[in-house]
Amino acid sequence: KNEVEQSPQNLTAQEGEFITINCSYSVGISALHWLQQHPGGGIVSLFMLSSGKKKHGRLIATINIQEKHSSLHITASHPRDSAVYICAVSRWGAQKLVFGQGTRLTINP
Amino acid sequence: NTGVTQTPKFRILKIGQSMTLQCTQDMNHNYMYWYRQDPGMGLKLIYYSVGAGITDKGEVPNGYNVSRSTTEDFPLRLELAAPSQTSVYFCASSLVENEQFFGPGTRLTVL
Numbered sequence: 613k614n615e616v617e618q619s620p621q622n623l624t625a626q627e628g629e630f631i632t633i634n635c636s637y638s639v640g641i642s643a644l645h646w647l648q649q650h651p652g653g654g655i656v657s658l659f660m661l662s663s664g665k666k667k668h669g670r671l672i673a674t675i676n677i678q679e680k681h682s683s684l685h686i687t688a689s690h691p692r693d694s695a696v697y698i699c700a701v702s703r704w705g706a707q708k709l710v711f712g713q714g715t716r717l718t719i720n721p
Numbered sequence: 722n723t724g725v726t727q728t729p730k731f732r733i734l735k736i737g738q739s740m741t742l743q744c745t746q747d748m749n750h751n752y753m754y755w756y757r758q759d760p761g762m763g764l765k766l767i768y769y770s771v772g773a774g775i776t777d778k779g780e781v782p783n784g785y786n787v788s789r790s791t792t793e794d795f796p797l798r799l800e801l802a803a804p805s806q807t808s809v810y811f812c813a814s815s816l817v818e819n820e821q822f823f824g825p826g827t828r829l830t831v832l
Contacts, residue, residue, distance in 0.1 A: 653828075654825055709764075714763060
């Protein structure tokens with residue numbers, strides 16, 4: 613079993629829909645990261661969080677440490693949000709990240 | 722700052738050839754990383770460095786070598802290329818306990 617599991621693996625939605633991507637992990641962590649990989653391949657860090665909730669524009673990330681679960685939400689989704697979203701965790705005492713397999717999101721106009 | 726730069730962007734190698742993937746960052750980050758991403762798979766850590774002169778293995782180090790002689794540069798060396806090393810390689814850097822900044826990637830094909 614992977615230490616970091618994402619669901620769903622693929623998600624297709626219509627423009628304007630509210631999107632939720634989930635991430636579960638099985639190890640103790642110091643932080644959880646959400647990354648976005650564009651269709652061209654570039655990877656950008658969206659959030660790093662260790663508790664609670666963070667918001668940036670239409671993106672919201674939450675984490676529940678007790679349940680070892682995080683969600684990434686996109687409000688008013690747009691075709692330009694189409695990308696692969698990657699969850700990763702950093703363990704206590706280690707700067708190395710452990711990655712989930714990613715969620716491929718497609719937003720249709 | 723230009724961030725993390727990688728060269729080359731694309732490369733085709735024959736089995737048994739060698740090459741070095743270059744990675745440079747200008748953000749004065751102490752941590753640097755090399756990842757590979759196989760089609761449909763998650764990123765896997767090859768090697769990482771916590772500062773100049775210090776490197777350590779990640780999950781999949783076999784077939785690769787690294788060095789870190791300066792804070793800015795972290796080259797990845799493939800000595801005897803094999804088809805299993807066909808992948809997209811990403812370099813990243815960070816300050817301690819902070820978000821990682823990724824380079825644009827190098828797409829490598831070994832035939």
